[in-house]
Amino acid sequence: MGEPLVRMEGIEKRFPGVLALSGCRFELEAGEVHALVGENGAGKSTLMKILTGVYRKDAGTIFYKGQEVDIPHAKAAQQLGIGIIHQELNLIPDLTVAQNLFIGREPRKALGLLLDNKELERRAVHWLGQLNLKVDPRAKVSDLTVAMQQMIEIVKALSHHSEVLIMDEPTAALTDSEIVELFRVIRQLKASGVGIVYISHRMEELKEISDRITVMRDGRYIDTVPTKETPVERIIAMMVGRELQDRTRAVPVSGSKETVLEVKGLNRGNAVKDVSFRLHKGEILGIAGLMGAGRTEVARAIFGADRPDSGEIVIRGRKARIRDPHDAVRLGIGYLSEDRKRYGLLLEMDVRTNIAVSSYSRFRRWTGWMRDKEMEKTAEEQVNALRIKTPGVFQPVKFLSGGNQQKVVIGKWLVRDCDILIFDEPTRGIDVGAKAEIYALLEELAARGKSIIMISSELPEILRLSHRILVMCEGRITGELSADGATQEAIMKLATQRGA
């Protein structure tokens, strides 16, 4: 076959404080579907962002059709013929199909002053015909199905004369029949010599559509294998990595059997489907799953941040009516968002305010006057107990490190006497040293009788802390594992299990 379409070698990328990619390689032949797999944070997206000019590599070389190339920005990638279909589609909903296809490069007439709508439509029909898509170029994009919108994105990339097409989780939002249609288009593209990078977590899909699979883990290249000859178990084993298995696991003491929270038949749109489970007192219940599995949505629905379509929440044996986080907090539920800065903290305000804000009514006299001294004392107690590193309680929280910000949020719920705590990615954006501290804190809280739901994408974290593990995939709970029986492989298998 000679020189591949794309060859990336020794790719390295650093972000402040993190080595995101090191020694990464990737190859793509013309007319090939090459799957790129790995856990969340394995570096797939970063690698592809380097190929599409979103990030600049710090080391390594990229060859395109045998020529070494530099891809300093997204435009350069487009000019080379490298296109990407993102998970979130980039179409403008109120414009028509044709307008979206040629946005920014509309054909013009009358000395370039007027748009040439006839020509626009003619070109759109031409490109849509290439993939045998039956869609009116004058249709508004917002009136199309997600699947059709995705096709439009593919057509758009092709109309830029792309020879490399990167698809990031293209089937995440599609139904089974739509996936069949997508695969038809992919096969057609393949036949015409387009090279396709296919990023997905769904093993059965990879088996069906891809020719080769490259596995990445922790920012490193692991291996490239031919799809046909490689069993799924081996791919998963490469994704999670054997050595992690040996890591010491504090086998958690199992909590009591007293049910504190029970969720029955929770539904919300496509994100949460018939979710039911129980949380026991003093237990850490891990919820594992891949990105977009609906874990955060379950948490937000329980907490009242979003209204569920249906379902029942029972707290300490009583049916709870939670219509707003305000109701949930009164029932003793605290939620720690994965995005602390946006949803957890009043960034500009000080540590004292952030710790006390959920409990203000406790610190006021009947006149509404605030007892500042007492608030200060309480905040100081939390700072000491949680070992929050801050020069004082009047320090704005925006100056604290990620780990200390997380502790401030924990302190907020402790002061509020919440005994059901939902941690969503408790160690995201927190450096390694502080992670251990957060783990110790979670264990201590559980030992003190707090009941904890912990959502995490990091399997070692889930395995280390959880008494029980629920695994979600596409809005459903696809399995429950006990702490003793759980392995990364078992979790990954459940996490990629479609339509259980």
Added chain:
Amino acid sequence: MELSASATSRTAALKKAGAAQKLLAFASLILLVVFFSLSSANFFKFDNIIGILLATAVTGVLALGSTFVIITGGIDLAVGTVMTFCSVIAGVIITFGGMPIPYGILGAVGAGALCGAVSGFAVAYLKIPPFIATLAVMMITKGLSLVISGTKPIYFVDTPAFAKIAMESSIAKLIPGLAIPNAVFIYFGMAILASLLLTKTIVGRYNFALGSNEEAARLSGINVRAWKLAIYTITGVFSGVAGIIMASRLNSAQPALGQGYELEAIAAVVIGGTSLSGGKGSILGTVIGALIMSVLTNGLRILSVPQEWQTVIIGGVVLLAVYVDIIRRRKG
């Protein structure tokens, strides 16, 4: 350790920057006073200074109320017409109804609270953007004032005591010669009340929390909607008080008045360093802002600058004040 030390100095720097802003506004005020005093012998006279303070009272009280809403990150365009509506209500109760003055005052303040609550309900519960919701309330109250009054001013003819609320000088009875009208004291009294509400009570704390990050506040279990309603209601109460001062000064309720006052109030708040994006602000700043506006108006008038040009200059000052605030923020 090193890290926390640098963080401490940063906090200190931040506090300094905040103080610097207030100092800057205050220094500008002093500078203006000095400038006008040197330019005209008529400026720094007891009567003129009292005149300035008296002129500040109405927009000043409106600005105090507006500060609360603006700190939530919202806006209240209705404060001017709500003020008028409240004075009309006072007129209806006292002149048309023949009831005692205190009933009129209570009615006016109550009407203000109600109008504020309507805005607050629309914003917090119906999720209508503050700009639109309060624009609607502005038009509604403007119309209602005209309807209720029959488009004619209501004079407080039978109750001469009503005019004394704002214009008499109670203090002159205690200290002869110190003829400062009550309106000035009412203004400063309301300022102190507003400042305490904002910095010392639970409403004020929630006010800042909402303005700082409303979604985080909601996810902290704060009943955001209820508190927002309360805050708009407070703004309405201040409009009610402004309505009483206005009516007492004019000894009548003028139903056609009111529109435009909201913009002056907002300008005063902004000049005082309260951020329109919410979460930051102070009553002291708003008081200084309102004083800067009336000192400018008064001083320019004494220097015989035509009124049209006064407006142009004040517009420039608003631009300058906001720009200074932006620069400060960028550095912070």
